[in-house]
Amino acid sequence: MKLALKELRRRPGRFATATVILTLIAILLMFLGGLLDGLIASSTGAIRAQNADAIVYSDTAQASFVRSRIDPELRAQVEAVEGVTEVGGIGNVQLGARVPGNGPRDLASVALFGYELAPDGVPDAPPYGQAWADDSIKADGVEEGMIIEVGPARTPIAIIGFVADTNFNGQSSLWASPDTWRDTLSANRPDAQLGPDVFQALIVRGDGANLPDAIDAATGGATDSYSVDGAVAAIPGVTEQQGTFNQIIGVTVAIALVVIGLFFALLTVERTSLYGVLKALGAKSSTIFAGLVAQAVVVTAIAAFVAGTLVILLDLLLPPGSIPLLITPSRIILSVVLLLVAAVLGCSFSLRRVLRIDPASAIGTTS
Amino acid sequence: MTTAPAAVSTALQLNDVRKVYTMGDGSQVVALDHATLTLGSDEMVALVGPSGSGKTTLCSIAGGILSATEGTIVVGGEDISNHNAKELTKFRQDRVGFVFQSVNLVPFLNARENLLVVDELGKRTGAPARARADQLLEELGLADRAKNLPSQLSGGQRQRVAIGRALMNDPALVLFDEPTSALDTKLGEQVMELIQGEMKSRGIAAIVVTHDERITHYCDRSVHIVDGRLEA
Numbered sequence: 001m002k003l004a005l006k007e008l009r010r011r012p013g014r015f016a017t018a019t020v021i022l023t024l025i026a027i028l029l030m031f032l033g034g035l036l037d038g039l040i041a042s043s044t045g046a047i048r049a050q051n052a053d054a055i056v057y058s059d060t061a062q063a064s065f066v067r068s069r070i071d072p073e074l075r076a077q078v079e080a081v082e083g084v085t086e087v088g089g090i091g092n093v094q095l096g097a098r099v100p101g102n103g104p105r106d107l108a109s110v111a112l113f114g115y116e117l118a119p120d121g122v123p124d125a126p127p128y129g130q131a132w133a134d135d136s137i138k139a140d141g142v143e144e145g146m147i148i149e150v151g152p153a154r155t156p157i158a159i160i161g162f163v164a165d166t167n168f169n170g171q172s173s174l175w176a177s178p179d180t181w182r183d184t185l186s187a188n189r190p191d192a193q194l195g196p197d198v199f200q201a202l203i204v205r206g207d208g209a210n211l212p213d214a215i216d217a218a219t220g221g222a223t224d225s226y227s228v229d230g231a232v233a234a235i236p237g238v239t240e241q242q243g244t245f246n247q248i249i250g251v252t253v254a255i256a257l258v259v260i261g262l263f264f265a266l267l268t269v270e271r272t273s274l275y276g277v278l279k280a281l282g283a284k285s286s287t288i289f290a291g292l293v294a295q296a297v298v299v300t301a302i303a304a305f306v307a308g309t310l311v312i313l314l315d316l317l318l319p320p321g322s323i324p325l326l327i328t329p330s331r332i333i334l335s336v337v338l339l340l341v342a343a344v345l346g347c348s349f350s351l352r353r354v355l356r357i358d359p360a361s362a363i364g365t366t367s
Numbered sequence: 368m369t370t371a372p373a374a375v376s377t378a379l380q381l382n383d384v385r386k387v388y389t390m391g392d393g394s395q396v397v398a399l400d401h402a403t404l405t406l407g408s409d410e411m412v413a414l415v416g417p418s419g420s421g422k423t424t425l426c427s428i429a430g431g432i433l434s435a436t437e438g439t440i441v442v443g444g445e446d447i448s449n450h451n452a453k454e455l456t457k458f459r460q461d462r463v464g465f466v467f468q469s470v471n472l473v474p475f476l477n478a479r480e481n482l483l484v485v486d487e488l489g490k491r492t493g494a495p496a497r498a499r500a501d502q503l504l505e506e507l508g509l510a511d512r513a514k515n516l517p518s519q520l521s522g523g524q525r526q527r528v529a530i531g532r533a534l535m536n537d538p539a540l541v542l543f544d545e546p547t548s549a550l551d552t553k554l555g556e557q558v559m560e561l562i563q564g565e566m567k568s569r570g571i572a573a574i575v576v577t578h579d580e581r582i583t584h585y586c587d588r589s590v591h592i593v594d595g596r597l598e599a
Contacts, residue, residue, distance in 0.1 A: 010475045277471040280432055282460030283488045359432045362467055363423055363544045
């Protein structure tokens, strides 16, 4: 292994091509992962922020606010469930918003929530006509104190401050009182308007062991309840996005594995004579293979370090909200681990060849 | 068949050794046929024969690189006839030295490190190995070339580094595979003088495989091999 590391140090040019290719693959891997995380974060922030033990939709809603209706009678049944301590209504409408200073067609996409129980990081519901906005809306030129006009009815909403990481379905969330939300919904989506005290979903807090199941049982199946994690996964499109991106990430890791495998297989072929000599001198196959693995791991680690640095720089340089890129330490670490596993597996392609190198080849074959 | 006369102790003893290869079509090729050879503890033997005569096979068996089909092989008192691959690897690390035809130094290691490779692959003694490498380089006249890569050394110097590497594990037997084939006549003679001097001064036995009858006089005796059979 010491020998292999010396070769890396003294002949870096020999490994440059593989390092550059692996760096590009690592950048792609981390960027794809960052995009996936960014997309998921921008789709699920409003649900993740809920301080809830259960999120309750109506039975046929399939975890969609638009399709869900919770009337006061159903709410009362939920409130009566043993272990439930707090229940708050929540509703949502997704609209385009005109921002002062922007062109008439340059709309900001917003998801306006009306809420009774404040999510984590969001203050209590503001007075009528006002809203807290997710800070991603700043990318659309929205500033504190600005009044934006929401939907075709141009419902005015005053932005009184910003909150973080609460986006929904890729749109900037606005957090308003139930009345603000209900009136905005009626004005802009007359087909979807709701009566007084009717919400789309309920945020439930309590101390029951399995509150979602208990609620659904108590309502006789009239509700479809989730934990916060379950509700996040059930948001339409989230699982599909994750599946698609994870497949692309999987293919990228497979490409990394093939690149490493081919590179070290070629290197092994090129070194057959040297390895024959080393074996004749007493090197074990395991020692030679360990050296190959060490080289692959070091080359991959260097590529991953460079790629990680570049992706973090890219994340810092990109204007906020321009693309849904979220670079987290866990994503970088996961990418590095995947690449290192690919490096070790890729090297294993050369194991058979190393095992088959005959030390007798070092002293000629013809005499 | 040939036997060393009056050797007090032996570095190598091959008794009735055969090596038979089975080919893809099931036919058998006898590469070494009932070979018997004894080397005294500081004896140098030239193994002479044409291509395909079995020189390499004999060397490979004596050096623990190949296993014999039949016969007994004792090197430095160690019977390796029935050693498995792992035991042969250990044997090569500890008991035998090789100088290969094309020298075959590790190209990215300097002269000193090429000697230390033997220790790194084997016992890993550290400081004693470094001291021995320095001593060998000094004795081989390469002390001032210790930090040079093989590409920065002349052919003769590379050959001397290879000899130093073969001596690193204090072997009972050193096998030289065509040590002068890549050198001109003058340099070849110098290298043979060096080999003779080093082996004799250290009391180490050696087999020098060669096509070249002109260098056999540097050895104590010559053994000819034809079609796998040894002839005195």
